[in-house]
Amino acid sequence: MTVVRLGYVAMSMNLQNCSPSQTMTFAKFKTIKDREAAIQKLERISVSNLENCLRLLKHNKGNGVTFFRFSSKLIPLANHDELPDWNYIKPLKWKLKEIGDFLEKNPMRVDFHPDHFVVLTSSKPEIINPTVKTLRMHYTLLKGMGVNPEYRCVIHVGGAYDDKEQALEQFIHNFGLLPRGIQQMIMLENDDTTFSLHNTLYLCEKLSIPLVFDYHHYLAHHEEGENWEEHWERVIETWRHSNLPLKMHISSPRDEAEYRAHADYIDPSMFMDFLTKIKGSVDHIDCMIEAKQKDNALFKLLKDMAQYPEVEVLSGARFKIK
């Protein structure tokens, strides 16, 4: 028996004017003559993004959702080269605390997934420095919310630069240079073009990083003869130091032509096939739904799963599978 919890990403299809990812382009920033005013505008946008984040958490509470990924675009231009002196956290402290207070009263698993500009396989300082800066921002936001940063930030392995082995070793080298708190914040995901489950496991085992298995990515990209089921126990093992349940990403291909793109909803039979293979191997598993229809995809999947006789729906957008 396994308890499965569903989560969704960053925004809701049911809330109006509630984007947590409002932004200002750097081109626009430059057109504002008064730099102080421009920065204040950035700060207003950031506060509004956090406010919308809190609304999303309340929406989650109201709908029994207890697993959620924050937008990584909460603070526009946070790591931009030409704003090195901007202390963006200071004006946000009170808002972060508000979110933290809410989370304390209403426990939810929350995390981040910065996009592909975070690259730890590079040997170039101009790539590594912004990468570390971005990771540090995520760490600071979590701290500001009073959320334990341990295993809260999923990243991809990075680029291969024509030499996958070398890139993996470079990742190990770079990872070793990170502050301990940031190391412990990281989870690694197998990607759909370059670093397979097998490659990612190599890093996770070597560096004690939990592996977030992306089943869709695996289907889109795996090595000749590579079979995820043979590696499943190893994936579980990467989570042994974690207080949080094993985490996965779930999405369905849009169609054959655009196989790697995310569909609007999750195909329940594909999901069920997967769960049938792993049920019993872990007590709890958290599945982050990556679908165009966001929270609506979660609600639909929960409904679809309820149709299976071996499934019993629980509170908290969870279900038990016998």
Add this chain to the structure above:
DNA sequence: CCAAGTCAAGTCAGA
């Protein structure tokens, strides 16, 4: 007012 083009950032394939 709506639609199309653009946006900080990286990597990779292909010309």
Add this chain to the structure above:
DNA sequence: TCTGACTTGACTTGG
């Protein structure tokens, strides 16, 4: 060596 695709929601600009 350089350009466009990749992918994405929101912003920005053009009609």
